[in-house]
Amino acid sequence: MALQPWLQETAQHWLSAIEEETIGHSLILHSEVELGAEAMIELWAGSLLCPHPGHACGFCHSCQLLDSGNHPDYHHIQPDKPGGNITVDQIRQGLKQAQESSQLGGNRVFVITPAEQMNTAAANALLKTLEEPSQSSFFLLVCQSPKRLLATIRSRCQLWSLPCPSPSQALEWLAEQGHKDVPAYVMTLAQGSPMAAKQWLDDKQFAEFEIGQSLLVNTMTRSDSDPIDAVSWLEKNPQRHGQWWWFLLSDAQKVRFGQVGDFDEISRRLAHCDYDVLYRQSQALARLLSQLQAQPGLNTSLLFYNWLIETREHLCL
Structure with missing residues (x-):
């Protein structure tokens, strides 16, 4: 190998x-x-x-x-x-x-x-x-x-x-594997792992990620949106999809303080929300994901629904 x-x-x-x-x-x-x-x-x-x-x-x-x-x-x-x-x-x-x-x-x-x-x-x-x-x-x-x-x-x-590769090393390795012009946010979603990024790209998860972005924006910015659609999407892959949302909420916190975000469009739409709410609800989501991982038998749908309703009450624009 x-x-x-x-x-x-x-x-x-x-x-x-x-x-x-x-x-x-x-x-x-x-x-x-x-x-x-x-x-x-x-x-x-x-x-x-x-x-x-x-x-x-x-x-x-x-x-x-x-x-x-x-x-x-x-x-x-x-x-x-x-x-x-x-x-x-x-x-x-x-x-x-x-x-x-x-x-x-x-x-x-x-x-x-x-x-x-x-x-x-x-x-x-x-x-x-x-x-x-x-x-x-x-x-x-x-x-x-x-x-x-x-x-x-x-x-x-x-x-x-084991050391993490530099961004240039990771992108160069991905190019050698046949994936060129990879958006920088892919490495963020892969938590710095080129192998996970390659799997993400091999599985053509761009479309699924874009669906997740749209659902997050609609759920959090429109009080008349149905959270059931977002819950159904989260349930399809709780850890992966939930982690994607965690990254998006965390990125909005960065943009809130004038830093450059990895997910510009959606982060800008959420960045003018109250920072404390963004932080608190992203932490609540992280705890929820840990809970689901430790106790697989829990009612995933209900937990996500409750988190969404609570988040929207504080965050909805």
Whole structure:
């Protein structure tokens, strides 16, 4: 898997540490958004499992096994289902394998992702091994929020954070992927992730985003508009569409203070609203989205409807 340009410097530091044997046996790989963590995991695992020094050669038996997904000394621990926890039994099974001899006579590597999804029992079980790791076992904890890990686990791991690309790097990479003349706001919606931006563009979400902008303006600026249309649109993809609205409300706050916005037309139409209302309702929307993510069984329609009515009462022009 090819490394993205913004990862090259971090990758070189990583390879140097592996070659000089200063790399820790326990690492945290921190990536707040999708920045290419999979390529870094592959680089780390391949370099530690390949019997040749430095970068994985890509040709030996070990590298071929890793490429095919059949390497006996590569172990990936993750939740059994999306959004679930990593259980203590999963960690114990991995730790049992860590105590066994390498089947190829080299290192054994363990990738735990997303590491913050370990339940308390699993985290405590892992901690005991991190305190006294075996010489040939290496652990990589991949997470978006290291603060959600036990402080004692963080203290025993080297922390590596993936850098965000500069705007020019991101747009250049997108152009190489076939997406030229990309509006700057796409990177804002993708939270700085070129991969998420590419997916956004591949899925042709421009039209859907424009619908969302129109619904927000109509709902918030016309007292006779029907909020049900906006609720139906938000329900189609609560996290994505709700986050789009959060960005639009936040952008209006910037324009309210004379800054340049990413979404000029709609931000100007909302910018003369009371700043406190814009801020308060954008924060309320963020809390609502977090609530829906943590508790999927909630009545999404009712929550969005209540938020819309409250927001319009304070914001409607």
